[in-house]
Amino acid sequence: MPLRLTALAAALMLAGSALAADRIKVGFVSTLSGPGAGLGVDIRDGFNLAMKQMGGKLGGIPAEVIIADDQQKPEVAQQISEKFLKKDKVDLMTGIVFSNIMLAVGPAVFESKTFYISANAGPSQYAGEQCNPFFFNVAWQNDNLHEAVGKVVQDKGFKNVVIVTPNYPGGKDAVSGFKRYYQGKVAEEVYTKLGQLDYAAELAQIRSIKPDALFFFLPGGMGINFVKQFVAAGLSRETQLFAPGFSADEDVIKAVGAPMMGMFNSSHWAHDMENAENKRFVAEFEKEYKRLPSLYASQGYDAALMMDAAVRDVKGKVEDKAALQKALEAKRFKSVRGDFRLNSNHYPVQNYYLRVIGKDGEGRITNRTMGTIFTNHADAYVAQCKMK
Amino acid sequence: MAFYRPAAWQKPLSLALLCALLALPTGLEALGQEFYIGFATRVLIFALAATSLNLVLGFGGMVSLGHAAFFGTGAYVAAICQQAGIAEALLAFPLAMAAAGLLALAVGAISLRTRGVYFIMITLAFAQMAYYLFVSARAWGGDDGLSLSRRMTLAGFSLASDTALFFAALAALAATMLLFGRLADARFGRALQAIRENETRMEALGYPVFRYRLVAFALGGALAGLAGALLANQTGLASPGLLQWTQSGTLLVMVIIGGVGYLYGGIVGAVVLLMLEETLVGFTEHWHIVLGLLLLGVVLFAPKGVAALFGKRHG
């Protein structure tokens, strides 16, 4: 009799431990130093705000978030990722800003069957041929915001355009995205070095071309320096600047200021969006961090919400990969950008809006939403994805 | 600097160390700390790289700020081999060593004609040139470096498991130490150290000083290339950062901490530095300050390094 009870007790204990993990571990690796630091810091702050609002829990279970800085170097990101996967044995990962780093880290993460929820990097490779069930993107596919700008430039009738972007996968996606919707003449494609800060040589070259519009994609510190130097060289008088939301959000505006007024940009989110979740997010973010959130912060916030909803759906059993994947695909949370759904390649299908930089009601220089460019727009690579 | 003489307890100690290392993976697995097998492999690889620099700097007296170029070249050649379809280490590793060694031969042939600070600067310049060359090569990954899709095989055995790679690295290091020990005690090693002490006298005695130095420089480069090839397998990435002069600096730091001119100086230095990094990083992310202060302390107060505290000095 006692033997059977002991066996029963043992069986119950084992079953109990299979019911729920006692802790959810999240590995957060991002660029927190160097010229790209502004982006990583924003994603982290947005993520942390959501965690704080949820009481440090995901799906009701206490969560441990391990934060590390990849210094924008793929080899450092790889080392961190290896530690997350093999030593800390994290359940979920997120945070990476740059696509080249994402592509370097991805293979090991997917091989270990760990889910990666991207709060920024959306390489075309993972949307198309190399799509993977363990990769989810809660932001956009790299091309999308550039496609939106391309459409705007096309609709506004500009004829002589110069493109400036860094020479890395995200940059190449920018060019292909822009050219997918802009049908006019591209006078020049200027490729700069990732992390480059002095654009004197490129600006002199641009001046000699005399474009009527300039489309640039230079995230973080690169964009700040470019816009400052662009205006300092007197080029803003003859050339209208266009950029995706990345190069025109709060971090850049704060650093550049007045010279940016009048710049058009595209985004999937804006802080003046009217839905309840967004109003709460913006208000809390301003209170906590004393600054307006950027689109990066909104993405970090949404990534946490996505994890929370999925963990709740599987009742904490994150070891059940198939169930967790279904829960993530269901996307059962309310995003701050309004409604959107996930495509079969785990990338969002959503609206894209036109914003312009000007002064708001309180006299602050910031973005104002002007209209919708795309409705329920999907990425161009989903057909190449052979998932399910 | 004193001449190196093998101490009596060296052979038994190295045998004991080897046995301990052979048992390490099993031990770590039993403790549930498999992650540290990868860490130990990294230590072995850097020990090999530092030892190769010790040959050049410690025994040869050549202050080279360009050693990282050979380290990085080894890594890239391994990755390129894999890309070209050569997945057998017994083919790829010697190729990496040959490439790194030839590069070292070329760099040495030009640099060793200069002296003092000019030598330091020229080796630095060559390292930077190698860096820019690899960074600008789009076919080899450019800024992001070149990835290895999977680890290589050694004589048919896959190196995919951490333990397998650990043993491969251990074998490489053990073989190197054997070679190094023989060289140091033989005529080549003694002549090299004598040149380090008094070049003019050795020249007067009729020794081909330039040739001795060049051989040491090239050999050091080849061994660094082997370490690089192993590292590429371990991390799965040959990154241009490996070629930067700051990487040379790190290797120099290992050698100086471990003990310049002592046979095990490279190993001791690599162990100390990497263990320091691993432990300190848990306490503070600003552990570099501690390292910097330690290095300053060593330079100012214990210039012969840690190994000197244990080794005997002869002559």
Next chain:
Amino acid sequence: MTQLLLEQALNGLQFGLMLFLLAAGLTLVFGIMDCINLAHGSLYMVGAYFVAAAAQAADSFWIGLGAGVAGAAVLGLLLEVTLFRRLYQRDHLSQVLATFALILIANEAVRLIWGPAPLMLNPPEALAGPVEIGNFFYPAYRLVIIAFGVAVAALLYLLVAKSRVGMWVRAGAANREMTEALGINVRALFTAVFVFGAALCALAGGLLGPLLAVQVGMGESVLILAFVVIIIGGIGSIRGALVGSLIVGTVDTLGRALLPTLLRAMLPADAASTLGPALASILIYLLMAGILFFKPQGLFPSRA
């Protein structure tokens, strides 16, 4: 076309003159005290941080510049008295390692105090736009940098060639023992030279801050260029530093500007744009090797 060439030439001049500010201090320390200072780039970085922090606190670029340079001079004094003094007699390897240690400490200390994200430094309002001369436009701020560079070069020329202190400096570079024997307080001279070098670094860092970014590790890349400059110019020679930095500045800028255009005729756009700057960089090292082949002591050796 003239606008383009003239603009690129001015860019090269601006870059070269800023390199000169760094190279001048480095060549003096190296030439007179025979000390390799790898941490020279860190002085540049810390100087830039001082300027940025002071400019933010005082809400004025010029006050920030002055305060930052003064602060860097004080730091230089402290470093010289506590550490560098001990290194003059040591061998080059020890100097390399000790100053490498300083780089590690400086990078982390800066990250500790000001955080890992870059500091914002903006040029003065009045200089934020372009200057128009007829049809020619050029950023006003860059012209100011050029003016500073030319002024410092002139000042150094007067100091070194025409003043007594300069004479001592030149004597010390040529033959230290003799200078000491002549009764010059060489120790004070060394300190003064080091402090002056640190101040020049900070000036360069503060002036370039608004153009580039004030961030951790900004000194490492520029340090190599400074070394190349003084090797080309000749260790210990200010004139060599000026000529060397102008050569390097022009070759690098024109290389970055013209090579992509040349290469684009032969290769696709993105390849040309990676290869261009890379080749331009290698060009500088090849130039150095070439000059050393014909003149192993550099263009203007100061040693007898």
